Amino acid sequence: MYDKYEAVIGLEVHAQLKTKTKAFSSDPNAYGELPNHLVTPVSLGHPGTLPQFNEKSPEFAVKLGLACNSKITAENRFSRKNYFYADLPKGYQITQFDTPICTGGYIEIKLQESTKKINLTRIHMEEDSGKSIHDQDPFHTLIDLNRAGVPLLEIVTEPDIRSGEEAYQYLSEVRKLVRYLEICDGNMEEGSLRCDANISVRPKGSKEFGQKVEVKNMNSIRNVQRAIEHETKRQIEALENNEEIFHETRTFNAVDGTTTSMRSKEMDNDYRYFTEPDLLPLEITTEYIEKMKNELPPLPNELFKKYVEDFNLSDYDAGILTDSKEIALYFEEVVSNTKNFKAAANWVMVNVKSYLNENALHISDFPVSPKQIAELIQLIDDGKISHSVASQNLFPALTETSNKSPLELAKELDLIQDQNEDNIKQAIERVIENNPDETERYRNGEKKLLGFFMGQLMKETRGKADPKKSNSLIREMLEL
Structure with missing residues (x-):
């Protein structure tokens, strides 16, 4: 049954950037501080505050784009992505909508007997939301806004991935790449590298895409693979049973390896994107791109x-x-x-x-x-x-x-090998004299004892006899 279908998978990876401050404010960008201690009126979205651009964000974005063979966008505009959630203090997220800083490109992955290029749709800059904590209070969700405003790069693939194993290899390459570039520490367990998977299935040979489902909350590369494998199987079974697959967001349970429904999936027009009025367009010049290219490791x-x-x-x-x-x-x-x-x-x-x-x-x-x-x-x-x-x-x-x-x-330390043939011969003579039984057995055909004599010689010379010379000399002297 399962062999009749193939998975069609696209990944959205969010990489937190290793900047000293947040994307649009001077708040420190750090991990592990006490909750709500890395905030100011700017990141909290208080009235009258204005964003100020972090110049490291485009630097890191361009370096990643160059490493992925992407095209760099000259004029970059920012938009407001509007949605209301408890850990989004402004009620919108500053992001790039119609002018992502990088378009196209690819990341090459290694499979068992081949390589494969996973094509990229875009890489764009945005800010992170805060963090909702559900497991510390049995009755309430706690909010930590330290992460709100941290700079992100979102790396979006084309639907080129066909299995959990390919997704695993792709994420391993992304993590390695951002670490080489020193733009993100790549720790999924700490949330500095996060992945959402868009998964659908279709009959093999079909050109039409099936209904995709987004899966979130996977805190390791291995769990991304597990979630894809489970969701692929779930969707195939649904199709075989003539059940409808809904356009929804699902969450992954690492304990039992299953996905469960969270909410129906929003459409882009639900976010009411419009141009961010408080940030001027960002111009990326050819000279700037060349400078970043020269700094690549x-x-x-x-x-x-x-x-x-x-x-x-x-x-x-x-x-x-x-x-x-x-x-x-x-x-x-x-x-x-x-x-x-x-x-x-x-x-x-x-x-x-x-x-x-x-x-x-x-x-x-x-x-x-x-x-x-x-x-x-x-x-x-x-x-x-x-x-x-x-x-x-x-x-x-x-x-x-x-x-x-x-x-x-x-x-x-007196470790230099003795290459003097006379000294080695004298040592071999002593070994032969001290091991008459083994000598007789060797001469009677037990040639595997050669290793024994080599070991005894190395003990005799404290490992200083030249092994190449010693081997031929032992054979020669044992066969006299």
């Missing part, structure tokens, strides 16, 4: 393609390295000092990230510099230390004594 998709195509890393490795901007930039510095890209990737993904996780540190507090990691890799490539000695001895020492080079520290 390396973007995750660009780095991903570079790592896969130029460095020959796997999609998995490239995905891990680009998941965090800070880790990606650290890796970029490592590979600026070494051409052993695979080794650099492994050291960053395994040793560096493990150290950060075990010590609950941010990469900015990591004591070993990217150049030192590159020097450590060079010591291994030159055969001066083994990988195991570097990982188990030298790397931990570097985290404790980061003011010395890896070579200085390796010499100080």
Whole structure:
């Protein structure tokens, strides 16, 4: 039954911007303060107050638009979106209606065996409403207006998404992108990144859209996926039972994974949009766009393609390295000092990230510099230390004594490999003499004991024997 239909999904993402003040007032923009402590007469909409534009909002919007290959609108006007709700103190929201700052563009997502472009309709600037709190008082809804007036970017997709999994990947890319651009912290649990999903279903092969339903109140990327999967199934079952699907807003219950009706969906004309009379149009010049373009950091998709195509890393490795901007930039510095890209990737993904996780540190507090990691890799490539000695001895020492080079520290700790063939042969002779039973078994055909002899040799030499030379010499001397 379910295979006969396909979902048609569009997402509306609201990203709270990391500005110091609110969109149209000097109220602080902060999270976690006591309720109703970040308000002034302006954000409360008192008579006689006037909005004043936050110049960071268009800066962040243009950067996001450029990152998404969108067209930037030259003349931006603002409108009042009128509706009455307890957490909207002015009785309207200042937003962009007919002149969104960015139009078109796309965000590319990675699926199991392919990539897909999710086209964007628009990105526009607006202000946030306050927050209604329903779970602290059994009889009353509490209102916190700290969030009222916080600057938002609303990112609206075309109905290009076909599954909960695609929605999950899209939101992951959006979160990564706004974090790379440092315009939003991307924390859905705190509400700084919020998503509404418009979902409909239709028979496969049909070109006509079904009746869409909007689903709200999803506080994680995983819950967006769950809500879409449930709502898709619910609508298919309704169609199969000849039931009507209503144009409505539904809420998602994370406990049982279901959606329930909240209200009938408003139409645009219900909001009575009209031009905001207290704000002049905002002009975005070509020079301004070029300035923002020059300030863009390396973007995750660009780095991903570079790592896969130029460095020959796997999609998995490239995905891990680009998941965090800070880790990606650290890796970029490592590979600026070494051409052993695979080794650099492994050291960053395994040793560096493990150290950060075990010590609950941010990469900015990591004591070993990217150049030192590159020097450590060079010591291994030159055969001066083994990988195991570097990982188990030298790397931990570097985290404790980061003011010395890896070579200085390796010499100080007596970790430099012994490449003298006579010394290695003498050590192998001692190992053979100390293990007569294993020697006889090896000579009788148990070749798997080679690993045992290598281990004994490393103990004998405290890991300093060159593994490549040692391996061939052990074979040679055992077969005499």
